Amino acid sequence: MIDITGLHKSFGSNAVLRGVDLNVETGTSTVIIGGSGTGKSVLLKCILGLVSPDKGQILLDAEDVTRAERDPFLAKFGMLFQGGALFDSMPVWQNVAFRLLRGSLRKPVEEAREIAVAKLARVGLGPEVAGKFPAELSGGMQKRVSLARAIAADPQVIFFDEPTTGLDPIMAGVINDLIREIVVEMGATAMTITHDMSSVRAIADRVAMLHRGKIRWEGPVAEMDAASDPYLRQFITGAAEGPIETLR
Template sequence: MTTPKIELKNVHKAFGPKKVLQGVDLAVDKGESMVIIGGSGTGKSVTIKSVLGIITPDSGEILIDGKPQGRDRDAFLAQFGMLFQGGALFDSLTVWQNVAFRLLRGSLKKPKAEAREIAIEKLRRVGLKPDVADLFPAELSGGMQKRVGLARAIAAEPDIIFFDEPTTGLDPIMSGVINELIREIVVEMGATAMTITHDMSSVRAIADKVAMIHEGVVQWSGPISQLETSGDPYLDQFLHGRAEGPIEAVR
């Protein structure tokens, strides 16, 4: 058996009396695209933040390549890239400076000219022309901002990429473009991907495997090919948006 790229073992996290993660077990193999689905407040974002070390679990283990997070925080984070919900670009920086943000500081620091060259190459990869590089985020459409965020996520050639609601706020056509780009880039780079989303078109476009989190545990996990035939009543209700079922709607 190969060692998973990312593995969570019985991970628990509570915020005061609110128990968010209540024993998450999840394994993501190297080069695999795992999409995590579930209702709002079920623990999807907390799961990703725990893997990144932004949140410290109360108990359980999180392993990367079979090892716990090391003491060298910069080296640990250098493995990751992330496309944030809404893009999360820095308004005061130009597009290329946003893309090259990690390449201009810290352990990955490169000369400014080299960082700019890499940024422009990554912008080309996501379908943006070099003349976009010196614009500011406010001068871009929502779809272009999302592409810039994707270029930033891959700028440092990370082993693992996280996607947080990658198509939020985009129209169906642009959502399809972003989903296709994500899939192409993850495959090209051989990266391991973890995505959280409510958008089932994204799930079907970019997932190798799917995990559904409900009430702080992985309710179901399996290959995308089994999504519609899982037989799991929680997953079935979520996929079809039914009001009736084991998941109680908050009224």
């Protein structure tokens, strides 16, 4: 589904991506781990075409993303943003149906609302939530609304950016379970950025560690804990001592 070869991206003198190679198979869930500032978010932005790479190639279904027609291309994606990124001035159903009310995916208002209510039900929220505003909801409910919005248009690819940030362990577990169930049900291809190793183990088929702009380790999640790579070992154990530099 997604084939990345020799991807480079710098901002001035700061080389963020330094030759990323990664293949994400259709219908699988890949989780990208790595420290802050290692280029995880830049990688997703390059795939979406929001940032232009300096060098390398990204193919989606064998099509070069830099040459794709934007509206049909972006219609293939769903996105769960870090922090939710809901529109405060819109009721919940309009947030969920945002893409269904505009652009090439536009549907009649009543149909869009019906779809939004159905997607809210899928993430465990009743129809009474549809007319509320985000500020009236708890953090966990807001995250569920954001997940409903990400799947509203039945995308082929879903990106999850730190899906459990700011949630307590119980709610984080609920969101992880929902993500896994929904990805399997939809047959979608998923890419997730997270620092939460509980999320990694709950939702990943494969794990890729990004360090200093390159994929340091990549493989099945079942092999992660037994891997000998010292960078991966330090990251997943949270050890202060190791090859990854820490500020003291």
